[in-house]
Amino acid sequence: MKKNRLTLYILIAMLLGIGVGYLVHENSSPTFIAAFAPKANLLTTIFLRLVQMIIAPLVFSTLVVGIAKLGDLKTVGRVGGKALLWFISASFTSLLLGLLLVNIFKPGTGIHLTAADTGGAKDLLGKTQSFSLDTFVSHVFPKSIIEAMATNEILQIVIFSIFFGIATAALGNTGKIIIKVLDAVAQVILKMVGYIMGFAPLGVFGAIAAVIATNGLEVFRFYSLYLLYFMLGIFLLWALLLIVGAMILKNRLPALVRRIVQPLIIAFSTTSSEAVFPKLTEELERFGCNNKIVAFILPLGYSFNLDGSMMYMTFASLAIAQAYGIHLDIGTQLTMLIVLMLTSKGIAGVPRASLVVVTATCAMFNIPPEGIALILPIDHFCDMFRTATNVLGNALATSVVSKWEGAMELENTA
Structure with missing residues (x-):
């Protein structure tokens, strides 16, 4: 009942955010709107910062315990290999789906060059200048675990935790002390999740109100076809993921979907996968996924299994080409797909x-x-859908690997 009440409050917060944002946009001066949006976003910032403060200790403690309990390198390699199989298959399918849809519907031809957000583009271009193999490596391998935790670089924390977990398992009885301590830390962090989730409706309200106040509802009308075709792609991707999930999880799939409804709504409304990482961990364990598998697969999925984002990358890249009237042959498009597969990790x-x-x-x-x-x-608005899809993909990946390992337990309805 408590979980259902929170879900209801989040949905109400979304509707209130739309209403308040629309009223501000329609009845206020540009100066007031410019002041209102950042202040409304403060509510979202508070919620996200509360979540972000527990991600690093949660990933570290659960992953180390999970790997140490898995035991030897052979087991870690086997579980990691199965996860990698799912990640690569799902990523390629997502990219290919985006490529097919943008070629069929050509959404870029309907985008008007006069609607460009040049200020936002300059900001992104500034970030892109430093995007290279060097920056990719720096995002993967940490030079300091303290720095990685301070900046919430999940993949860096994962790399350190894997080494730490394997070393802990190799210590035998001495390592059991560390496992016991970190297991207790993980339980405390998961208890904190319940407290922090109480702030979710405020975060959702702030995020929705700010974006509607700034852009209004007109953006939906102008970009309606672009958004419609992207939503069609998301619908097809969800259908594919759920069909494959049903083939493997069979009659357990509906229970999984029920478990992750709340994380999906929060991810959708805040456009942040990080916001639901702790809650998703908790719900997957209650669903019956082995806690060692969850601790190992879910953090990896947050870096390597972004299904919604992957589909959007080919969709958006080719739509921009269409808007400029640039024709790319199928060979070039497939090359782009491979490049995106590698650079997005x-x-x-x-x-x-x-x-x-x-x-x-x-x-x-x-x-x-x-x-x-x-x-x-x-x-x-596209980010809302792709973020929710990323969460669904990672929940399915973790559940499927748990099932493949024969480690699926009965659902905990408590």
Whole structure:
């Protein structure tokens, strides 16, 4: 009942955010709107910062305990291999789906060059200038675990935790002391999740009110076809993921979906996968996924299994090319798909990561990178759908690997 009440409050907060944002947009001066949006966003900032403060200790404690309990390197390799199989298959399917849809519907031809958000594009272009193999490596391998935790670089924390977990398991009885302590830390952090989730409705209200106050509802009308085709892609991707999930999880799939409804809504409304990481961990364990598998797979998925973002990358890149009247043959498009498959990994910590990758890819294929400005006005709403899809994909990946390992337990309805 408590969980259902929170879900209801979040939905009410979304509706109130839309209503308040619309009233402010329609009845206020540009000066007031410019002042209102950042203040409304403060509510979201408070919620996200509360969540972010527990991500690093949660990932570290659960992952170390999970790997140490898995035991030897052979087991870690086997579980990691199964996860990698799912990640690569899902990523390729997502990218290919985006490529097919943008070629069939050609959404870029309906984008008007006069609607470009040039200010936002300059900000992204500034981030892209430093996007290279060097920055990719720096996002993967930590030089300091303290720095990685301070900046919430999940993949860096994962790398350190894997080494730490394997070393802990190798210590035998001495390592059991560390496992016991970190297991207790993980339980405390998960208890904190319940307290922090009480702030979720405020965060949702602030995020929705700010974006509607700034952009109004007109952005939906102007970009309606672009958003419609992208939503069609998301619908098809969800259908594919759920069909494959049903083939493996069978009659357990409906229970999984019920478990992750609340994380999906929060991810959708705040456009932050990080916001639901702790809650998703808790719900997957209650669903029956082995806690060691959850601790190992879910943090990896947050860097390597971004299904919604992957689909959007090909969709947006080719739509920008269409807006500029640039024709790319199928061979070039498939090359772009492979480039996106590689460059998108390990950038989960980069703000607006999908757009940064799209901007870099456009420049690589002689598409004007400033064209990113064309899709920025609608990007927040696309981000809502791709973030929720990322959460669904990671929940399915963790559940499927748990089932493949024969480690699926009965659902905990408590």
